[in-house]
Amino acid sequence: MGANEQGVIGKSIRRKEDGRFLTGTGQFTDDINAANQSAGVFLRSPHAHARLRSIDASRAKAAPGVVAVFTGADLEGVNGLPCGWLITGTDGKPMNEPPHPVLAQGKVRYVGDAVALVVAESIHQAKDAAELIDVDYEVLPAVVNCVDALKPGAPQIHDQAPGNRCYTWALGDKAAVDAAFAKAAHVTKLDLVNNRLIPNAIEPRAALAKYDRAEDAYTLWVTSQNPHVERLLMTAFVLGLPEHKVRVIAPDVGGGFGSKIYLYAEETALVWASKRVNRPIKWVAERSESFLTDAHGRDHVTHAELALDKDGKFLALRVTTTANMGAYLSTFASCIPTILYATLLAGQYTTPAIHCEVTASFTNTAPVDAYRGAGRPEATYVVERIIHQAAVETGVAQDELRRRNFIRTFPYQTPVALTYDTGGYDACLDEANRMADVAGFAARKAEAAKRGKLRGIGYASYIEACGLAPSNVAGALGARAGLFEAGEVRVHPTGSVTVFTGSHSHGQGHETTFAQVVAGRLGIPVENVDVVHGDTGRIPFGMGTYGSRSLAVGGTAIVKALEKVIAKGRKIAAHLLEAAEGDIEFKDGKFTVAGTDRSKAFGEVALAAYVPHNYPLDKLEPGLNETAFYDPTNFTYPAGTHICEVEVDPDTGVVQVVQFAACDDFGNIINPMIVEGQVHGGVAQGIGQALLESCVYDAQSGQLLTGSYMDYAMPRADDLPSFKVGTKVTPCTHNPLGAKGCGEAGAIGSPAALMNAVHDALAAVGVKNLDMPASPHRVWQAIQSAKRA
Amino acid sequence: MYPFELHRPASIADAAALLAKTGGKALAGGQSLVAAMKLRLAQPGHVVDLSGLAELKGIRREGDAVSIGAMSRHADIASSDVVKGAIPALAALAEGIGDRQVRNVGTIGGSLANNDPAADWPAAVLGLNATVHTNKRKVPADEYFRGMYETALADDEIIVSVSFPVPKKAAYAKFPNPASRFALVGVFVALSGPGVRVAVTGAASSVFRCKPLEDALARSFTAAAAKAVKVDAAGLNADLHGSPAYRAHLVSVMAARAVTSAG
Known part of the structure; x- marks a missing residue:
């Protein structure tokens, strides 16, 4: 150097x-305009589940300024949207992959499902015309909860997915896990819900599709994180267009967090329609549409069991998870609760036997896919919450129980398929302890008690796998794209x-x-x-x-x-x-x-x-x-320890994050300021999940109850403390930069750290197990229930 | 937004006449109306803009009361020396509404005419026993609020100003909805010559006075007295952010906090 x-x-x-x-x-997508541009508006289903008896667009077609109206019936020869990862179930069969039409055909399956595309001279004319489309819906019963969807008698969403099951998949040695549990000195059990989230990028999804008749070629400006993947999926799988005739431009994009990875119906419909009307068409999602139709994140229901020996060494981990896929399989939906989840259940620990079974179900909700962290926050949440609980039950200090089980020799082969190349988990834990002044916690807790506040501290020693690779191994596991x-x-x-x-x-x-x-x-x-x-x-x-x-x-x-x-x-x-x-x-x-x-x-x-x-x-x-x-030879493995300190107001249930310390190992760092910014953003999103955010659908009607910022709580600056951020470095051994990645870490470690702190605080009033988000109402209710118990 | 006709009258009389003639909606700061129109939830054919009416502006001390013009923006009230000197609780309440952008546009008159069940101003008007002056009459606070988004105002009636009697002590304590930051429960407590008034917003379909709290605080104007009151949960709002029992509990807690900050 x-x-x-x-x-x-x-x-x-x-x-x-x-x-x-x-x-x-x-220059964001909506800043770009083409000559002779028209406006596209999607008519969306107001019902969570309904049969389309008929659609009459004749009044809309005759409305002022309307260029064209398209419905599912018009998209002959257009395939459905593909899923990029084939999961093979424990039964040896491929997952159920029902069609995902660009515009609804026969049925609508969630509130917001696109029924028609209206193209008009102006956005207002397009909206007016959309209101004139007569859709005769036969409303069907809906199911929104991923566990309920699997119960006998649940509404059947797709003919191609009996019992609403997408797959049941497993990883790990079940016999070894059972044997380890049989000889365990202590078993900790925990039921967890990983709450469903709505991504909320600051720039809503948008697309401008332009057809050039002279060249018989298309240009698509779109809010995408990966324009080549977008083009490949759209041309080869859906529209049957030659790739060299389609140029996809993702200009400045205002945030993605995963939600802009996927090939969505809207831009696909726009590209197709731009040739039919021979006009450029622009569509920009309104915020309400973003809430309804951006691919959501998380939404797991999990039962976990951890076996320990008498010295607090982890013997085995057993995890059963149900994951919500939503109404259709989004581009990478299937691999998130499997390949990117179960493989991370070893965490930073030497747990010798792990078994995880995942069942993915369809529901009448927006599709669920990767959201900042994608599978790894869910895995970290399981591992770190159950370790917290095990430490409480066995009376071992939180940091000590983690230390007793840390992996210290590398490379390390986990029982769930991954090989960690390098890491230094003690260093991050020690530094986080120092940054968080854990030694002074008891005094701070006592001082808070004088003010009537319950103070708690929580740890999360997370690991993640970044830079998904290598392509051939991923291909063998079902990936339908290179990496x-x-x-x-x-x-x-x-x-x-x-x-x-x-x-x-x-x-x-x-x-x-x-x-x-x-x-x-x-x-x-x-x-x-x-x-x-x-x-x-x-x-x-x-x-x-x-x-x-x-x-x-x-x-x-x-x-x-x-x-x-x-x-x-x-x-x-x-x-x-x-x-x-x-x-x-x-x-x-x-x-x-x-x-x-x-x-x-x-x-x-x-x-x-x-x-x-x-x-x-x-x-x-x-x-x-x-x-x-x-093409990388392995994943990279960023890891670290986050320590969160909270104060709970038992009068109101308000949880205040009073301190957050994160010590991360991202390998070599090129720009520390940018890395720090990434950690800040990730921790803010993780605190958002743990404290505030929750996507809620009405269990009966399937209506999205948190469809705006009036009801969906995003983290604001005053919800957050000034973060203490530090790093330790063990360079990645298999890339020349020695870099591991830092974009998601904050969102992966923080939810568990925060919830562990909340549980530590609430232990004093008898609260045992509280799911995210730790919102005032839910915390207050948990305290009241504990009082009654 | 659907098309509509915008009117900009130069006098209250013209504005009232336009409202009567067109059946349109009065536009004050537009923080509720314009948002609803943009979402196509409101569809007025005519909108009567009140921003040109000088009679609706101004904040004045009038004897034992503070008179606030209906078109006074929340930010004007928050920063008014008259208000801060006479009824600091009102300035503090104004400072806690929405965000800076909302406070720079939204008005007290617009908020009171809309009577959102989670708005802050209704708690102050009812808690301080204010009088709503319209182009037609003077409406006492106890007769003004009629239910969710309902008031005593006729369709062509325009709020001109609100007159707040200066109390001995008063304070407003708001527990914000974690998402919207509107009041999940907001309690305005006022101690004055005639006694104690406690007005609660956010908890029910419309602002209301809480008699048990008023009685308890009349006996002892202390936080402990407020906190000891068990508020009846019957009829209170239930939603994602709070059950009736939680809201009932918060009414006592926020009342106690208001008493503490009233000093």
């Missing part, structure tokens, strides 16, 4: 992208660089972090590097951004391309310096003949590559432009 690299890497450089965001000059990433480094003749990455930034700051990586490696100023992403017309085929993969996978692809650039530069420099290639060193932006002061700057080499007058044209192509595709 050269001096320059040391000067750029690990430095909290201000974000290059913030200039345009802070001055309102970002590599692509990067192109285009060196310009004067030595500045444009990087084209398959990763997509929708708040993560890639334009800065990736520029730092490139500037550091090439020894050039960060200002000389620009990063391009989000356009299938400009970037190599990439998989996009999800699962905290961008730096570890996307960044590594860029590094691989940089290595090719430097290798070629070395050849050019050798020619220019009339030296052997093996004698050329590249350091601090200069190619130097080893042991001499003879050198060529990076920019001189770049110029020689593009003005190849003095150049080995017989041996080397001109130009300095390299692309690399990188």
Whole structure:
């Protein structure tokens, strides 16, 4: 590592992208307009479950300004939306994969299901016309709870999924688990609900589809985290269009959290319709539509049992989970409560035997898919809540029980398929203990008691698996897509660089972090590097951004391309310096003949590559432009310990988070400020889940009761303390950056830490088990129930 | 939003005439009406904008009362030296409404005409035994609030100002709905010459006076006295954020907190 690299890497450089965001000059999908553009509005089902007896759009078609009205019957030859992961059940059969029509056909299955697309000159005319579509619904009984959906007699949602079952799947050695439980000195049992969440990205989903008759080609601007995946799924699976005739652009995107990974009905319908009407069509979700139709997150019901020996060593973990898929399978819905959940149940611990069985069910609710953390927060919640409970039951201190079971030798093969490459769990726990001043907790608790407050402290020592890989292993487990990433480094003749990455930034700051990586490696100023992403017309085929993969996978692809650039530069420099290639060193932006002061700057080499007058044209192509595709050999494993401290007001049930300390190991860090920001955002979302957020459907009607901010509680700044954030580093062993990923960690560790703190506080008044969110009403009710008991 | 005709009258008389003639809706700060129109939940054919009417503005001390013009914005009231000097509880209540954007646009008159069951102003008006002055008459607080979104106002009746008697002590304590931050329960407590009044918002379909609390506080104006009162849960709201029993409990707790902050 050269001096320059040391000067750029690990430095909290201000974000290059913030200039345009802070001055309102970002270009989001709704900022983009096309000539002759029309407005699209979707008529949505007001019922959770109904048969479509008939749809009469004749009045709507005749309404002022209407260009066209399309219903499911018009979409002949259009396939349903695909699911990207095939789960094979314990019965050896593939999961039930009922059709997911772009516009409802025959039935509607959740409130918000798209019934018709109205295209008009203006949004108001489209809305007026949508009200004139006469739909004759035969309303059917609905079921919204994932456990209720599996009960005999539950309303049958899909003919292709008997009993509303998508699959029952299992992982782990059941016999070994049973044997371990039989000899356990202590068994802790816990029932948990992981509450359903609505993503709430600040920018609602939007799309602008444009058909070019001259080229018979389409352009789609869309709020996507992964434009190439969007294009592949839409063209190859749904619309049957040639990929090279469809350009997908995901411009500035205002937050995703998973919800913008998926191929949705709306943009698919728009692309299809744009050719039919030969007009560009724009649709922007209203916030109410976002609540109803963005893929939701979590929604698990779990029973867990932990077996311990007399010394507090974990012997086995047994987990049974029911997961809500919603009305249809969203793009990656099936792998979230399986591949990304059960595999994480070892946590940071040496638990030798683990068995997990997951049943996924269909309900009359919006589809459920990955949401920040995706499976790993759910796994962490199970592991860390039951360890908290076990520590309470066995009288061992929370940190001590965790320490007794930490994995300390690496690589470590877990009983649930993963191999952890590296980690340092004690270091994070010790540092978190110090940051949280755990030693002073007893005094703080006593002081709070004088004010009538119940103070509690809670731990979560989480692990996550990021950078899902490798592709061939994932493929064997049912993945229907690759998991590599692509990067192109285009060196310009004067030595500045444009990087084209398959990763997509929708708040993560890639334009800065990736520029730092490139500037550091090439020894050039960060200002000389620009990063391009989000356009299938400009970037190599990439998989996009999800699962905290961008730096570890996307960044590594860029590094691989940089290595090719430097290798070629070395050849050019050798020619220019009339030296052997093996004698050329590249350091601090200069190619130097080893042991001499003879050198060529990076920019001189770049110029020689593009003005190849003095150049080995017989041996080397001109130009300095390299692309690399990188498929990781393993996941990365960020881990850490979060410690939360709360005060509960027993008079009102209000839980105040008074302190939150997080010590995380993300491997090597490129930009500490950006990492800290990611942790802050993730912890805020995790606190949101644990304290405030909950998506609720009416059990009878299937109506979304939390369909606006009047009823869906988002975390606000004054709900949060000033976070204490620290890091420890064990570099990832299998990527050249040593990076692990940081985007989701905050949301993974914090819910369990917070709920453990709430349980610690409420133990004094006899509350045993409270599900999220720990809202005032629910906490107060739990206290009253405990008093009565 | 559906199309509508916007009127901007220059006098209260013209505004009232327009309301009578068109059957339209009066527009004050628009913090409820415009939102409902944008969601297509309200569909007025005519909207009568009151923002040009000078008679509806101004905050004045008038003898033993403070008169607040109907079009005074929450932010105006929160920062008014007259209000802060005479009835600081009103300024504090105004400062706790919505967020800064809402307070800079929303008005006291609009809030009272709308009578949202979780709004803050109704608790102050009822708790302080204020008088609502309209273009037609003076309505005592006890006769003004008629039920959920219902008031004594006729369709063409416009609130001109509200007159708040200056109390000896008063305070408002709000327990916010964790999502909307409207009052899940808000309690306004006032001690004045004629006695103690306790008005509760958010807990039921409309603001109401809580007699058991008034009696208890008349005997002993202390937090302990308020907290000891068991409020009847019958008729109180039930929703995702609070059962009737929880709201009933919070009425006592918030009343006690209001008494404490009233000093």
